[in-house]
Amino acid sequence: xxxxxSKSADELMAAVGTRVASGRATRSRILEAAIExxxxxxxxxxxxxxxxxxxxxxxxxxxxxxxxxxxxxDVYREVVRRHAARVVAASSxxxxxxxxxxxxxxxxxxxxxxxxxxxxxxxxxxxxxxVRPYLTPIARRxxxxxxxxxAMLVKTGQEDGSIRDDxxxxxxxxxxxxALQGFLVQQVEPPDSQRRxxxxxxxxxxxxx
Amino acid sequence: xxxxxSKSADELMAAVGTRVASGRATRSRILEAAIExxxxxxxxxxxxxxxxxxxxxxxxxxxxxxxxxxxxxDVYREVVRRHAARVVAASSxxxxxxxxxxxxxxxxxxxxxxxxxxxxxxxxxxxxxxVRPYLTPIARRxxxxxxxxxAMLVKTGQEDGSIRDDxxxxxxxxxxxxALQGFLVQQVEPPDSQRRxxxxxxxxxxxxx
Amino acid sequence: xxxxxSKSADELMAAVGTRVASGRATRSRILEAAIExxxxxxxxxxxxxxxxxxxxxxxxxxxxxxxxxxxxxDVYREVVRRHAARVVAASSxxxxxxxxxxxxxxxxxxxxxxxxxxxxxxxxxxxxxxVRPYLTPIARRxxxxxxxxxAMLVKTGQEDGSIRDDxxxxxxxxxxxxALQGFLVQQVEPPDSQRRxxxxxxxxxxxxx
Amino acid sequence: xxxxxSKSADELMAAVGTRVASGRATRSRILEAAIExxxxxxxxxxxxxxxxxxxxxxxxxxxxxxxxxxxxxDVYREVVRRHAARVVAASSxxxxxxxxxxxxxxxxxxxxxxxxxxxxxxxxxxxxxxVRPYLTPIARRxxxxxxxxxAMLVKTGQEDGSIRDDxxxxxxxxxxxxALQGFLVQQVEPPDSQRRxxxxxxxxxxxxx
DNA sequence: ACGTGCGGGACATCCCGTTCGT
DNA sequence: ACGAACGGGATGTCCCGCACGT
Numbered sequence: 037x038x039x040x041x042s043k044s045a046d047e048l049m050a051a052v053g054t055r056v057a058s059g060r061a062t063r064s065r066i067l068e069a070a071i072e073x074x075x076x077x078x079x080x081x082x083x084x085x086x087x088x089x090x091x092x093x094x095x096x097x098x099x100x101x102x103x104x105x106x107x108x109x110d111v112y113r114e115v116v117r118r119h120a121a122r123v124v125a126a127s128s129x130x131x132x133x134x135x136x137x138x139x140x141x142x143x144x145x146x147x148x149x150x151x152x153x154x155x156x157x158x159x160x161x162x163x164x165x166x167v168r169p170y171l172t173p174i175a176r177r178x179x180x181x182x183x184x185x186x187a188m189l190v191k192t193g194q195e196d197g198s199i200r201d202d203x204x205x206x207x208x209x210x211x212x213x214x215a216l217q218g219f220l221v222q223q224v225e226p227p228d229s230q231r232r233x234x235x236x237x238x239x240x241x242x243x244x245x
Numbered sequence: 246x247x248x249x250x251s252k253s254a255d256e257l258m259a260a261v262g263t264r265v266a267s268g269r270a271t272r273s274r275i276l277e278a279a280i281e282x283x284x285x286x287x288x289x290x291x292x293x294x295x296x297x298x299x300x301x302x303x304x305x306x307x308x309x310x311x312x313x314x315x316x317x318x319d320v321y322r323e324v325v326r327r328h329a330a331r332v333v334a335a336s337s338x339x340x341x342x343x344x345x346x347x348x349x350x351x352x353x354x355x356x357x358x359x360x361x362x363x364x365x366x367x368x369x370x371x372x373x374x375x376v377r378p379y380l381t382p383i384a385r386r387x388x389x390x391x392x393x394x395x396a397m398l399v400k401t402g403q404e405d406g407s408i409r410d411d412x413x414x415x416x417x418x419x420x421x422x423x424a425l426q427g428f429l430v431q432q433v434e435p436p437d438s439q440r441r442x443x444x445x446x447x448x449x450x451x452x453x454x
Numbered sequence: 455x456x457x458x459x460s461k462s463a464d465e466l467m468a469a470v471g472t473r474v475a476s477g478r479a480t481r482s483r484i485l486e487a488a489i490e491x492x493x494x495x496x497x498x499x500x501x502x503x504x505x506x507x508x509x510x511x512x513x514x515x516x517x518x519x520x521x522x523x524x525x526x527x528d529v530y531r532e533v534v535r536r537h538a539a540r541v542v543a544a545s546s547x548x549x550x551x552x553x554x555x556x557x558x559x560x561x562x563x564x565x566x567x568x569x570x571x572x573x574x575x576x577x578x579x580x581x582x583x584x585v586r587p588y589l590t591p592i593a594r595r596x597x598x599x600x601x602x603x604x605a606m607l608v609k610t611g612q613e614d615g616s617i618r619d620d621x622x623x624x625x626x627x628x629x630x631x632x633a634l635q636g637f638l639v640q641q642v643e644p645p646d647s648q649r650r651x652x653x654x655x656x657x658x659x660x661x662x663x
Numbered sequence: 664x665x666x667x668x669s670k671s672a673d674e675l676m677a678a679v680g681t682r683v684a685s686g687r688a689t690r691s692r693i694l695e696a697a698i699e700x701x702x703x704x705x706x707x708x709x710x711x712x713x714x715x716x717x718x719x720x721x722x723x724x725x726x727x728x729x730x731x732x733x734x735x736x737d738v739y740r741e742v743v744r745r746h747a748a749r750v751v752a753a754s755s756x757x758x759x760x761x762x763x764x765x766x767x768x769x770x771x772x773x774x775x776x777x778x779x780x781x782x783x784x785x786x787x788x789x790x791x792x793x794v795r796p797y798l799t800p801i802a803r804r805x806x807x808x809x810x811x812x813x814a815m816l817v818k819t820g821q822e823d824g825s826i827r828d829d830x831x832x833x834x835x836x837x838x839x840x841x842a843l844q845g846f847l848v849q850q851v852e853p854p855d856s857q858r859r860x861x862x863x864x865x866x867x868x869x870x871x872x
Numbered sequence: 873a874c875g876t877g878c879g880g881g882a883c884a885t886c887c888c889g890t891t892c893g894t
Numbered sequence: 895a896c897g898a899a900c901g902g903g904a905t906g907t908c909c910c911g912c913a914c915g916t
Contacts (some may be wrong), residue, residue: 059895078376082887094889095896104888155375161430162371166364167287203452207445214446215420218427221370236416237423241411243454264915267879291905303906313906404893477873500909511913513874539708573793579848584782585705621870625863629842632864636845639788652871654834655841661830662871663909682893686899709883721884722900731884 063100065090070111075152079108105170112160112171116178119146132193140241144234147220151238158220186213199245255442272309274299279320284361288317314379321369321380324362325387341402349450353443356429395422406453481518483508488529497526523588529587533571537564542547550611558659560635565638571605576638604631617663619636690727692717697738702779706735732797734755739787739798742780743805746773759820767868771861774847785847826872
């Protein structure tokens, strides 16, 4: 009440700067907490719950994200971004075939990990097509990019002769992509069984490609 | 209400067999309505909503199913049963390869149809591993049976020489299964695009098998 | 359906007789179960719950008691009757003082036992004055009879010289009665502590009377 | 609504101290209303009902008390506190005997008043031992404190010679306490009859002590 | 005498989002 | 930037009682 008039202009600026920075930090801590809770309780986790983890209240969430919907969207984008980064990094070197194999093994590692984050990713993919129409545009872009990237890798491999060229690149890419995501659906199995299946899938591909 | 022509037999029974038969009829009408609503609004559709469709009240739902959880379980079982029936029927004749192809094309037809029921099926599969632990035992049994059936078909094909035998039958079965379910995840695409992808998948398999 | 026409008139009569007898048996089993459940879950125990214990359904309860309210009334009367029988039996012999002491010790045994049945008795007494007005007439009669009986005992004792006669018999009776019931209110204590208190009360009375 | 003149201080605070103070005021108004309703409809009075009296919605109740259980606990504590304050004030001056008589007459006035608040108090005492286990710890503490206070008064009286010392102080205290509460159980009688009984009890004590 | 189907209604819980204050 | 108060509304659960059949 009375104490902010005892500050100089500089101090005010500094205080504001700090305020802004701390705001950004809070925002990302909230996002992190949301990913965690969404991964466990599902995207229906309450605002209050998430806020509790971070040590703030709903007010902060609303300040930073505006609505539940926006938070879910941001979480979706963030989770996708992280997965994409891993996958791209794992498929950046070597022949087309090697790059494809890198992608497959990295994806399989993630999908087969049964980690909450990947479960969340799958669930958001699924719900984007049903009960959360507002995620549809994002999902569409994501899926498209994923397919294109796969097809690109296959095509590269077919050009450098490391992948058989008697099948359509697009189809091959899309199928591999589908198979990878399909593993996630069977996540009721214990993680190691998941992992073995994903590895076997990789070897099988080695024969078929 | 709208589908009561398919219930004529039941309703006749109701007229004759009195109370208990009419109860059974109501029960199955509720189950039907639940499948419908769950497919559209998700498994969180309210009791009241479902009851409204059938023309009864929540009391009736509670009388027949005891709890939300039990209803979801019964819906899950029923949906699985229907899909299984279709798939088994489509893979009953011919060589191992033909039977496998029959299964794949029938599954692809279903999964690729983007029909609400199949979306529901996928969603229940997914949630069985995350937010609905009470579905886990059912899911586990279902997935196991599905894998075994696939592997059996592959093995049959390998024995009668219609499928290449330089790959492991279990792995092959599991992979095909995963790929099929994976298509469902990408359901944000328009149905016909889905269908084309599934068909292309079938052809690709023809080459790879 | 078809088998009751093969019976003779006598058999019918016999069957009816059996039916009636079995009905009475069911009725008292229900009453017993109701006392038990009411004692534990409170008088709000559901019909279905009580019926379940006996192995029948709500229908039977409604047939025999008509409504929740009537069942509660019957339970109230029955519980009171049982307590009264014990107390009267314990205060039937000896001088006025001895009879009074018998009553006190028997009451204290019951009230101090912390047994569910006595808790129920107290609770019904209490609720008769508040949330269950339909029990009021019963409660009034019960309390009146209790007071009169106490006063009678005191008076008898004063006449035969075994009880000091410088106090009003009615007041004395009523006070003793109140004190006994008061013990029940403090039932949060462990039973043996209850019992000790009740015994001490008896001794104290010995001095004061 | 009707008793807001007793809240004028609070409401002034609310106008000045802004949000949080107004919250506190609301909280205590809710508590007040809960006591009132609980006293009449029993501790099962609905949230909505209580909220309606105060002029807020269920949300506010939930905000301030978290759950029904917590509200009941707070009500219990508050009602006990008020009775204790009255009784202690009435037994603060004079010889041990006078203090004890003060306590008895004040208690008798309350218990004998048949006032809804006292009926509530009794009912909570009783239910603490049966259907509301979460009240047990509170009840235990309350009863203990009550007994100790009584015994202390008796002891004081015995020391200053105003109370006969041929009986055990603890027993005497406990018995008086029980008798007082016992009157409440007989609350089906019209209030004035109650009151007479309580007064008679006081006189009787005068002779016996 | 008893079971079953079902209506009708109450209620605690939970959650989203807005507003106000600091 | 964030906390606290609160409204509004949805939903699962539970239970009473009636009607019907046997």
